[in-house]
Amino acid sequence: MHSEAQPAARTPLWRNAQYRRWFAADTAAAMGMAMKSFAISLVAFSLTQSLALSGWLGTATMIASQGAGIFGGTVVDRHDRRTLIIINALCGMALWGLAFALLALNLLNFAAFAVITVVASTINGLLQGATNAMLRSIIPTEQYPKAQSLNQGRDSVISLAGSPLGGVLYTFAPWLPFAVSSLMYALSGASATRLADTGNGDHGDNGEPPAAHGSFLADFAAGWRWTLRRRTLLTLTAIASLVNLGINGIFATVNLHLVGTHVDAVRIGLVEMAMGAGTLLGALIAAKVADRMPLGTGMVVVSTVALATLAPMLFSDGYAVVLVCALLVSVPIPVVNSLIMGFVFAKVPSDMQGRAGSALGLLCMLPALFCSAIAGSLLPLVGFGATIGLFLAVLAVNVAIVLAKPTVRSLPAADRWDEVTL
Structure with a gap:
């Protein structure tokens, strides 16, 4: 067996x-x-x-x-x-x-x-x-x-x-x-x-x-203690949380804007379908390159592509612009998800997989839980462009962090992950 x-x-x-x-x-x-x-x-x-x-x-x-x-x-x-x-x-x-x-x-x-x-x-x-x-x-x-x-x-x-x-x-x-x-x-x-x-x-x-x-609480605390002491994992988690906040915030803004301007439900649903199509294309690419692409390269790509592909919405809320942005921004996400999750899979001990996974997942998604509230509060006050601009600023900060961190940019491909210290 x-x-x-x-x-x-x-x-x-x-x-x-x-x-x-x-x-x-x-x-x-x-x-x-x-x-x-x-x-x-x-x-x-x-x-x-x-x-x-x-x-x-x-x-x-x-x-x-x-x-x-x-x-x-x-x-x-x-x-x-x-x-x-x-x-x-x-x-x-x-x-x-x-x-x-x-x-x-x-x-x-x-x-x-x-x-x-x-x-x-x-x-x-x-x-x-x-x-x-x-x-x-x-x-x-x-x-x-x-x-x-x-x-x-x-x-x-x-x-x-x-x-x-x-x-x-x-x-x-x-x-x-x-x-x-x-x-x-x-x-x-x-x-x-x-x-x-x-x-x-x-x-x-x-x-x-x-x-x-040990006891449940002792194991729970040990999981968080182990996770919070791994600087490389925490850096990757911080980058992922900023990307999640920026992208999810922009599309929460888009969704509320379309609802508020009385766009019909079918056209609103097509935005999600465009993202799904981009994710499917990205998954096909990931199947070919994820085991060979350096993790650091993937982090740079997803950060810069997210900022570049969503920037047009700062200047236009046109429906065609939204659809194209939704499609393009989704393409690199499966590649990077495969790399990050593979890295965690490889580096986290077997008996810590569940605890580290839940801790990292919570840290990655916690800021994004407030996207709809932020977008819904800002849209009536400052409008579509300014609300989009706020979330684009989050993505810009993330790009600066990634480019300024040689320890992130130099993370290797899967065949050399055993050389990396968490």
């Missing part, structure tokens, strides 16, 4: 049976999430006829997921990761199956729907890190950038197709997206049961028994 969990570097990904099972489980879960996500706001509004309540439900689910994710990494590192993947899938199947059944029987009210949604988001936030953490025991380090690029390409396809398919299902019956979501989670759990039991990853590299854990 050990030889299957740690295939030789020369073994192609798709010839690794463990990876194929892992990919099937992860893909089914991603499809399940896409199906139910589209329908949540529509069902919430149909139950309440209140945009405010529908919006607050979306906010509550994000808070629940992010809040649970803070502790999720510690849970992932303390328990068998295959078991956690299966539990997450079973909970998704049960909760969204319950939503489907209550809705189909006309027994669903907003309070029950809110409880189902928030509980499902909390469980998913707590356990979802087990999937990526388990990869450490399935594929060798040098294959991770390619695996991540494949994941991002798949996610782009699901993102492009998810909303239209969810809309078609919802048109037939409001409960149908939840029924399909429940089925997808069931398939995810069934695929995960065929994964080899690799424990919490502590013995994935050397076959030794896992180290004894």
Whole structure:
């Protein structure tokens, strides 16, 4: 079993049976999430006829997921990761199956729907890190950038197709997206049961028994302590958080501006589709270059491209300009995501994968959580151009940081990551 969990570097990904099972489980879960996500706001509004309540439900689910994710990494590192993947899938199947059944029987009210949604988001936030953490025991380090690029390409396809398919299902019956979501989670759990039991990853590299854990709080604190002492990781995290803040802030501004100027929903949706198309193109590129491109080069590219491709919106809010910018800015993101996540995968010890991943994920995304609030507050006061200018300034500061940091620019490609000190 050990030889299957740690295939030789020369073994192609798709010839690794463990990876194929892992990919099937992860893909089914991603499809399940896409199906139910589209329908949540529509069902919430149909139950309440209140945009405010529908919006607050979306906010509550994000808070629940992010809040649970803070502790999720510690849970992932303390328990068998295959078991956690299966539990997450079973909970998704049960909760969204319950939503489907209550809705189909006309027994669903907003309070029950809110409880189902928030509980499902909390469980998913707590356990979802087990999937990526388990990869450490399935594929060798040098294959991770390619695996991540494949994941991002798949996610782009699901993102492009998810909303239209969810809309078609919802048109037939409001409960149908939840029924399909429940089925997808069931398939995810069934695929995960065929994964080899690799424990919490502590013995994935050397076959030794896992180290004894302390208390939950001690492990939680140890994860943050370990992460906050790694200067290279923190520098990469700071750069990623600025890129996330700048890009997400600009497109939150674009979305609110289009809504405020009464652009129809189809054209607003095309902006997200343009970003999905750019991400898919980037994922195809990442599959070819991610295992050879130096990480430092990728950081310079994504930082400068983000600033350059979004700068035209400082001068024009034309719809065609917005679409082109959305397409172009998304292309390098999968390449850099593959490099950063591969670097973390390679450099973080197996028994710290979950905790480091949740800590770094929170630090990367925390500023971006406030993008909509910032954009919504500034747009009525200073207008579109000035609000865009603020977020472009964030991206400009990021470019200056990247160019001023030789330790970032010199980060090598995957075959030399063992030479880098965190």
